[in-house]
Amino acid sequence: MKYSYPCVALLALALAALVSAPQAVAQDDDMAAMEAMMDAAPSTLMTAWKCDIAHLGEIVQGMNTYAKPAAQEMIDEGMITNWGLMVHSWGDEWNVVSHMTGEDPAALMTANAELNSRTAANAEAGGEDMDMPPPLVRYCTNHKDNFYTNAAYITN
DSSP: OOOSSHHHHHHHHHHHHHHHHHHHHHHHHHHHHHHHHHHHSOEEEEEEEEEOGGGHHHHHHHIIIIIHHHHHHHHHTTSOSEEEEEEOSSSSSOOEEEEEEESSHHHHHHHHHHHHHHHHHHHHHTTOOTTSOOHHHHSEEEEEEEEEEOSSOOOO
């Protein structure tokens, strides 16, 4: 649209800015509220693996024997707030998932490295052949790590 009077064009621009300004402010407020919630909420690290379904029992046994006690120590020390292992025999190919919750993604990265170190130490102390990969590594082909901010959660 071509305006023959510059002041009409300026008036149209001003009106457009006034109409869109509340929406932009609302979006900024929503984003600020979301960022504040994310800063205050704990984070969860979920690691999913694609594993041979025929060996889920061995994988769970290894995790319960070596990783679970290490995670419990870390919960007791306050490094993480919880840890768990989930498996399924029906669903997609990501059939083994571990999860742990902590203060934020950076703290979880540190906790994940510590959990791996303690799990390996527990396996070695338990007489595992450290030259042989543990069942999780032996029977799982891929893994992926996902960090989530807990937007709604209940804890005791």
